[in-house]
Amino acid sequence: MSKDDIFKKLSDAIITGNQTLVKKAAKESLEAGIDPLEAVENGLSAGMRVIGDRFEKGEVFLPELLIAADTFNAAMEIFKPAIEEQKKELEASGRVLLATVKGDVHSIGKNIVATVLETNGFDVIDIGVDQQSLSIIEEAKKNKADVIALSALMTTSMPGQKEVIDILNELGLRDKFKVVVGGGPVTADWAEQIGADGYGDTAFQAVKLINSLING
Numbered sequence: 289m290s291k292d293d294i295f296k297k298l299s300d301a302i303i304t305g306n307q308t309l310v311k312k313a314a315k316e317s318l319e320a321g322i323d324p325l326e327a328v329e330n331g332l333s334a335g336m337r338v339i340g341d342r343f344e345k346g347e348v349f350l351p352e353l354l355i356a357a358d359t360f361n362a363a364m365e366i367f368k369p370a371i372e373e374q375k376k377e378l379e380a381s382g383r384v385l386l387a388t389v390k391g392d393v394h395s396i397g398k399n400i401v402a403t404v405l406e407t408n409g410f411d412v413i414d415i416g417v418d419q420q421s422l423s424i425i426e427e428a429k430k431n432k433a434d435v436i437a438l439s440a441l442m443t444t445s446m447p448g449q450k451e452v453i454d455i456l457n458e459l460g461l462r463d464k465f466k467v468v469v470g471g472g473p474v475t476a477d478w479a480e481q482i483g484a485d486g487y488g489d490t491a492f493q494a495v496k497l498i499n500s501l502i503n504g
């Protein structure tokens with residue numbers, strides 16, 4: 289079976305919310321020697337985009353999104369150990385405070401970013417979803433983070449990323465932390481507009497970006 293066939297199987301299993309099929313396809317993908325992160329991006333996340341688009345068009349509803357999320361997580365149980373086993377490609381070190389911003393409960397992408405950062409030697413403090421800007425800053429201070437990484441999956445929650453940076457500026461703390469942003473609707477333009485130090489489109493890019501910010 290070709291790589292594309294396996295990606296399609298993974299994607300279809302997300303779209304139909306079939307946990308048995310997704311686990312089977314995830315195992316096939318690993319057996320075929322496909323990079324687990326590539327399978328997550330091109331298989332599982334591709335299926336999520338289809339479900340998201342159907343939701344936007346009113347063709348599916350919240351229960352289908354929840355089922356898709358559960359299916360994604362079922363596949364991650366198989367992919368996560370394989371991702372963690374990957375040899376570290378970067379000589380990295382540094383502490384990252386990770387959160388999904390206020391008003392936003394999307395966690396899947398953030399969790400992948402956490403796994404991939406940890407796999408590459410970073411110390412990750414993941415404080416979860418729907419986090420108030422001040423709590424994020426307090427936790428970053430308390431944990432002596434080098435980087436604050438903010439996930440936002442909705443256009444309506446993106447201002448939460450800006451607010452964290454604005455408050456850091458007001459408190460005179462902006463130079464204490466690098467701030468990076470990401471998540472579905474987030475773009476490089478947005479990152480620049482709000483004065484973030486960088487933006488990553490995927491979890492792998494998040495690692496490259498954070499490594500270059502901390503380790504030069």
Ligand code: B12
Pocket residue numbers: 329333336337339340341343344350353354356357391392393394395396397398400401437438439440441442443444468469470471472473487488489490491492493494
């Ligand atoms: C699954 C899902 C849900 C699940 C979330 C479950 C969970 N535990 O996460 C549930 C059902 C809870 C949900 C709820 C809602 N959702 Co929703 N959801 C989705 C869906 C289908 C997939 C998201 C996902 O997991 N993608 C897969 C991951 C792997 O991708 P990712 O998050 O983008 O992450 C990758 C990169 O972006 C990057 N990354 C992520 N974070 C970060 C951070 C940094 C620092 C960096 C560098 C990189 C990075 O790395 C990741 C891996 O490569 C999207 C559709 C979509 N296309 O995104 C809609 C979507 C995000 N949801 C949407 C909406 C509207 C909602 C609801 C408001 C629906 C409702 N009426 O209640 C609620 C909101 C609740 C809230 N307050 O947050 C809209 C948002 C529209 C907008 N305004 O922008 C979307 C886009 C669907 C759509 N097309 O309409 N949702």
